[in-house]
Amino acid sequence: MKNIFPVLTVLLAIVAIWYLGAVWMNAAWTYDQAARAGENVSFSHLLSDTMNQKRPVLPTPHQVWAELDKGIFDRKVTSKRSLVYHGWITLETTLWGFVLGILMGVGLAVAITYSRVMELSVMPWAIISQTIPIVALAPMIVVLSNQIGVQDIRFPKAMIAAYLSFFPVLVSMVKGLNSPDHMQVDLMHTYSATDAQSFWKLRLPASMPYFFASLKVAIAASLVGTIVGELPTGATSGLGARMLIGSQFGQPMQMWAALFAAAILAGLLIISVAALEKGVTRIMGAQA
């Protein structure tokens, strides 16, 4: 809590710089308009005009807020112009990709922990897979899934999200499953525990902190994947599509609103994962 004051100060500074930037970047247009009308621009006119243009180069915070407010609260949730509607589409895909990514990550991690062949052959490729810019593959995945008969536009987007989110889970789970030390593994041996028993009673609980640390990275990656997946795939709904359409039809306000809606969504997702972590670790008897 003692950080509140510095954080607020920095936030205020950012907003102040933002307003200054808006005046500076939008001034050209105002001068241009005034020159055409043959008027002189007074300073107060400059200020009020640059902050309230209809198609600003850089919209001011209150304009973005107004657009967000309009998109989230004023329109019906089912309306195609509602940000809640588009946010929901993106959220749905993000969660699908997130779940797929977790399953892939945990599955591979278990295989890698128990099989040296898997470790040697899969791990280097998992690392290489993350150095490949997935956006290059995104349009391909859409076409492929279309051709093999999956019409649902959510499927390719979820695949892209899963591709980005499985890696942090995989790396953390490999680390987590191997985190019990020799003493603990030996103790399980003296109990003559089977492999399955020592997995469920020792390795899995021991990996939980690593697991949840990776979930926060994975959910953010999954959202990025979904938004990126919406760009080249010809999607018409979702926050990413909203940005693309806004850019193609010269609607800067729409882009900014979608960008901030995506930021809000990311914040909400991270907070919920943190809450989930708290709940699960408490049930599993971890010390706070």
Next chain:
Amino acid sequence: MIWLLFALAFWAGAWGMNIWLAKRKAPWVRIAVPVVFGVTILVLWEGVVRGLSIDSAILPAPSVIWAKIVEVPDMLWTDFVQTVLKGGLSGYVLGSAAGIGAAILVDRFGFLQRGLLPIGNFVAALPVVGVAPIMVMWFGFGWESKAAVVIAMVFFPMLINTVAGLQATDGMQRDLMKTYAASYAQTLFALRLPAAMPFIFNGLKICSTLALIGAIVAEYFGSPTRGMGFRIQTGMGRLALDLVWAEIALAAVAGAGFYGLVTAFEKRMTFWHPSQRGNDRS
């Protein structure tokens, strides 16, 4: 049908070979096993595409893709220069330098550290690629807008990693510098920056991937008539999938190569760090 059977037989054989290889302890096994795995996937791909005679408008075979790569190397090279060198690399260098510089500044002032770090942590988790359309609107279709997107994506991860790295020295070491009457700058350059190197390189590695993603995504919002993102988009439109896959292969090689370069550089710079020394023995 022959192709399919051959591919499946090859798969079984390679899997058996990998099991046999994995039991050895020789150091070259660490390279041989993943190579066999990769080759197997390529052979399976080729075999399935030929065996089931899949249309190349759906999924071209690796041999077809390779033929395309050999056919148009000049075009691929222009795209590589436009996207990776001009857009990605310039943004990456500027963005990381700005991130490291800002981190040193933040580290100097406790107030900034407490105020900016929580915000930086939050922003680093946001889908920053979303600024791509805005940057294209501001800086036009050329590579400058791509570099700007990359700067925006790279800045905060670098900032956070460097700040964490600058705090990696312990009290004893800093006290020692004090007993030498070292100035702030001396402590920074002789002790704290070197100690921060593993963290900085960690950030650089994460950002190398982000940089390519940013450069390609920004091209979907408008670009001159060259560049990897542009080519992929137009290639998809005309169903020239062999060209699209050639670009994907190029992107993959560029991404992995970029990452590999940073890793090699890290090895030279942080040879003293335990994680690097451990590698020699295995």
